[in-house]
Amino acid sequence: MKFSQPYQPLLLRILHGLTGLFLVAAILTAFWTYNTFDGRWGKLPLPYYSDIEGLHGAFGLFTLLIFPLFVLYAFHRGQKKLLQPDFLVKLNQVNKPIWWYTLNRFSNTLIILSLTFAVFSGKMMDEKWLPNGELNRFWYYAHLVSWVIIIGCIALHLLLNAKVGGLPLLLSMLNWRFRAKDSPALWSTHIANWWSWRRSTQLNLKSISLLTVLEMLVLISIASAWIISLFKEF
Incomplete structure (x- = not known):
């Protein structure tokens, strides 16, 4: 079967789609x-909903x-779609196709980092702060900044993907x-093969990219967010 659109792996489309869906819902409820x-800093005439923070927290979770x-x-x-070691060299080739592809990979990487900041700062907050009028908390300000950053990153991500692949690339994710x-019947085999390869690969500090x-920074941040939030419960 021939595909008129660029082909995107199914697992990527599922993970990307779910992450994007929950993220957009979290952004909308964050503003609410x-x-x-x-x-x-300005507001809209939205209806009052006392449990809106709980709804936002659910989408964040x-x-x-x-x-x-x-x-x-x-x-x-998907590492080929992320920042590459020679990205600084390629950024010198302004307005050439490789320049746009490099910017696109940079935006793909940046949106992962910005989302990490958003979920980490959100986990550091207490759901009672805002209803109690505690608006000057550091992590509340950090969380607000994170949403501004991530909205900008999403806009950049969409624009650069449209530039390098046009509408067919955007629609290919759907x-x-x-x-x-x-x-999906082969996913368990693929995961087992990948895990076996990872275990057989020795970590060489000189070859860390x-x-x-x-990746380590993002995963450690996510794990830390869970651990710190659990300690806060006690």
């Missing part, structure tokens, strides 16, 4: 939460649950057809 309890899987996929199977090698460092 700010609009309800704060509004110092869904994002946090699926995000680590997306990170593992992006930094391994196409549910998949090739035989991407069948930038992507490896970023």
Whole structure:
């Protein structure tokens, strides 16, 4: 079967789609939460909903649950779409195709880092702060900044993907057809093969790449967010 659109692996489309869906819902409810309890920098006439912060937290939690899987996929199977070691050299080739592809890879990487900042700062907050009028908390400001950053990163991500691949690339993420090698029946085999390869690969500090460092930073941040939030409960 021929595909008129660029082909995207099924697992990527599922993880990307779920992460994007929960993230957009979290962004919308984040603004509604700010609009309800704060509004110092402008607000809209949205209806009052006392449990809006809980709804925002639920979407944030869904994002946090699926995000680590997306990170593992992006930094391994999808690493060619992320920042490459020679990105500084390629950025010198202004307006050439490789320049746009490099910017696109940079935006793909940046949105992962910005989402990490958003979920981490969100986990550091207490859901009672805003209803109690505690609006000057450091982590509340950090969380607000994280949403501004991530909205900018999403806009950049969409614009650069449209530039390098046009509408067919954007629509390819919504196409549910998949090739035989991407069948969900084979996922357990692929994961087992990948895990076996990872265990057989020795970690060499001299050969650690930038992507490896970023992956470790993201995963450690996510794990820390869970651990710190659990300690806060006690």
